[in-house]
Amino acid sequence: MPQNSKKLNMVQAINLALKEEMQRDSSVVILGEDVGRYGGVFRITEGLLELFGEERVIDTPLAESVIVGAAIGMAAYGLKPVAEIQFMGFIYPAIDQIFSHASRIRNRTRGRFTCPMVVRTPYGAGIKAPDLHSESTEALFCHMPGVKVVVPSSPYNAKGLLISSIRDPDPVIFLESTRLYRLIKEDVPEGEYTVPLGRAxxxxxxxxxxxxxxxxxxxxxxxxxxxxxxxxxxxxxxxxxxxxxxxxxxxxxxxxxxxxxxxxxxxxxxxxxxxxxxxxxxxxxxxxxxxxxxxxxxxxxxxxxxxxxxxxxxxxxxxxxxxx
Amino acid sequence: MPERIIESFNIKRLDILDDNGNADESLTPSLSDSEIKRIYELLTLSRTFDHHALSLQREGRMGTYASILGQEASQIGSAFAIKKSDWIFPSFREMGVYITMGYPVHMLFQYWSGDERGMKCPDDLNIFPLAVPVGTQVPHAVGAAMAAKYKKDKVAVVCYFGDGGTSKGDFHEGFNMAGVFKLPVVFICQNNQWAISVPREKQTASKTLAQKAFAYGFEGIQVDGNDVLAVYKATKEALDKARNGGGPTFIECFTYRMGDHTTADDASRYRSKEEVEAWKAKDPILRLKLFMERNGLWTEQYQKEVEEKSRDMIDEAVKKEEAIERPHPEDMFAYTYESLTQRQIREMRDF
The missing domain is CATH 3.40.50.920 (Rossmann fold)
Structure with a gap:
């Protein structure tokens, strides 16, 4: 399939992945703090509220545990939620939901209920941000069987990996380096392509x-x-x-x-x-x-x-x- | 500018049956004679299940178990109003709900015996696995309700927890979100007065638990949790409201945990015999029996039949469960992810 490529930074590439997956599959929804009207504090979800409406781009109350916990309920019900936690340093209240439930639902129900969801969160230092805005605690999530941990390093891979993460049947923690968001641009094709999970x-x-x-x-x-x-x-x-x-x-x-x-x-x-x-x-x-x-x-x-x-x-x- | 009252609230309490089985006819829900008998049979079956589970645990044939004794009306009364297509998010003390919904009883024994396969909910039901970390299931119910609303499914979501659960952050976050989005969810708190050894008044300074809903912008009601008709009526109305776009409701079932917290607990260390004795008079099954007797629905013969049928069903379920072969060690790997990882495949060579 011929595809047009554009020079995009990581913010634009992730935005494109979300947009295309939401167009392709009506069960994909986004939820998080400031993801709707504001388009996210890093503008990752910019324009998506206008395209998909507030039932699919959900500005939630300021409450990390219920953002992830509700995503678990949505995923079990049959949606494919993409939850945004505004900064990795704010994910800790949601760790209970990720560890105690998202990672275990498939196992605890022997596959009757599953948790195909993505938790996206910006991580890492280097943007002169306040306390708890620069964490990289990826290892915590690698110690939890049942959860996958994905970290893109470029716009092209960010798009392909996010599409794979959204389509993955299991919960994925998707970490986006704040320093890389606007640092580099590269050719990112429009339209569908994936970068497989579990492959370096x-x-x-x-x-x-x-x-x-x-x-x-x-x-x-x-x-x-x-x-x-x-x-x-x-x-x-x-x-x-x-x-x-x-x-x-x-x-x-x-x-x-x-x-x-x-x-x-x-x-x-x-x-x-x-x-x-x-x-x-x-x-x-x-x-x-x-x-x-x-x-x-x-x-x-x-x-x-x-x-x-x-x-x-x-x-x-x-x-x-x-x-x- | 003067000070003025800008908001105030009232909390309703619903009682239909008194301790002697007299019903307030103006409030009695419309249930046929056969439905009332079915409720009585489910109450008896659940109590028989509970009794057997406790015995099996004592005999070393089953693991730690959380008894439902005394809370049967809260569980059967509410679950009797739930449709099979609805979604249920229980805590760990809702065996009466599972039984009322038609969950295979042998699978409940299987779960409490330490076999995870017992929580593989049959396809015709939507009951989430029981949640051990207190209150953490509230956000799941909220998410499922959001999904149901988005898909325009005419289902309601029911979430169970206890008085202790109302102290958790997830209770607050979940209630708040349910209120903001006016979701089709019914929250049912079985206020059994004790969170292990901590009494209800040490859990919160609120006069009722029901009133907490008010702060989130939806209705909370307290019902006599040992009155199966009152619990049924409140739940039925809340579910209808949820299905019709009326948003969430919080029902506080005011009941009592007659047994220990679990088989690993000894409640006599922290509460008085007198308190337990006083609640015995409010026994939920006895109360419905008196009501049925008054209405010509109960005889000694019927009682014998119900008890026998319950015992047979439970015996059968235990027999069925005990004949199930232990899961293969591979079973603990198979459901971590949809596919095994490279490392898991190597680890599995140990078996």
Whole structure:
């Protein structure tokens, strides 16, 4: 099918994915704070209220638990809700609903009721935002079987992954990097295409070292690897993890650097390191290095640039594994 | 500018049957003789179920169980008004609701015996699995009601919880949303006076629980939860209102938990024998029996038949449940996601 492409940023790509899925399937509805009349605080849902009406683009009261809890009831009833939590730092009141119910409904009813819903939320630092507007606690959601965790790193993938997430039969936490929202533009086709969940992508091939990242960190990684013969993996889906792509690359390069914005302790990098150590240890030439945020409370804007892994820190991490 | 009253409220309380089974005829709902007998049979069946469940637990044949003793009228009275096409979001103490809706009884034993397959609701019913975290089912009911309204389905949604549940944030968030969107949902609180060891007056300083609805912009009513006719009438009216676009209703069934919180509890540690004794006189089944006797619907012979039939049904269900084979360990993997993950497939090799 011939498709027109346009240069879009991530905000526009996500908006397009929502619009097209809502046009295709009347069971797709959006709910959240300020998603309707205002078009969302990041303008992700702009124009959708006018197109689809207030029964499908629902401005809810300011209450995260019922936004997600109601989405669970809607999903069980047969709709495909896309709930927006305004910032990842505000998702904690809804964690009870995600952990205690969304993740478990299929299992607890042996498939009679399911929860095909998406919870979209902006995450990460770097936009000089107030307290609790810069969190990246993706690892929490990876520790909850029954939930999938998806993190796009570019407009093209954001659209394709969101379409897959909306069509997925299980609950998906969809994390959108606030710093990437308007940072890059790329060709995004109009019309239907999907990027499958559970599959990582090789962004660039290389021989000496595998650098694994996702979402916000990918672009700094690409800058950092310029002087190296590095293979870069964008995980895109954290859970379920595409172990195959990782193992294949590790077996080739023998060196691994994992980069994420979240604090080191119990970050998703810990799971990746352990997975690689368990199944590909004998292929490693060097210790696995994690370049991550620090084990501190996410700082306010004056210190956030010291917190987020920089191109320099990533380079240092790569240099360290290259010494072996 | 003077101070003035800009809003005030009244809370209705509905009683139809008194403790001796005398009915207020002006309020009695229109139920045929056979419907009244059916309600009596469901009350008896539910109590028999409860009794057997407690015995099975004591014998080590079943796990921890939350008794419904004393709350049968609140459960059967409300569920008798619900249609099969309606959606129900229960807490964990609504076995009488499941039984009234026609949920296979052996599956209830199966669930409480620790087999998740017991909560696989049959296709002709829409009963969500019982919710253990208190009050967290309220938002689900609200979401289902939003979906029903969007799809223009003529169904109502019913959500059950207890007095303890009214203290939870999800109660507030859910009620608030139901009011804002005028959703087709009926909230039923079985106020059984105790949340494990915490008495009703320590749960909230409100005089009634029903009045909480007022703050969310819809009607709340208190009914005698041991009066099956009153509970039925209030629920029927609320469901009709919901189906006809009239929005949500909150029904507080004022009842009493005659048993322990669960089989893992000992209520004698925190409440007096006298209090329990006083509620015995208000027994919901006895009250309907007296009413039926007065109206020529009850005889010793009928009682014997009802009890025998209930016992046989429950015995049969227990037998059926105990013959079910233990699930295969693969069963715990199979429903995490629609498809197994790469890692799960490897983990399953342990079995």
């Amino acid at each position: 992508r090789i962004v660039q091939e290389g021989k000496d070292v595998t650098v694994i990242a996702w979402g916000s960190m990918l672009h700094r990684v690409l800058q950092a690897v310029e002087e190296f013969n590095a293979e870069v993996i964008d995980l895109m889906t954290l859970n379920p993890l595409d172990e195959e792509t990782i193992f294949k690359s590790v077996k080739k390069t023998g060196r691994v650097v994992i980069v994420h914005e979240a604090p080191k302790t119990c970050g998703f990098g810990a799971e990746l390191s352990a997975t690689i150590a368990e199944d590909a240890m004998l292929y490693l030439k060097a210790p696995i290095i994690r370049v991550t945020g620090y084990d501190v409370v996410m700082p306010l804007p004056k210190l956030e640039d010291y917190y987020i892994p920089t191109v320099e820190r990533i380079k240092k991490g790569i240099e360290e594994v290259m010494r072996y």
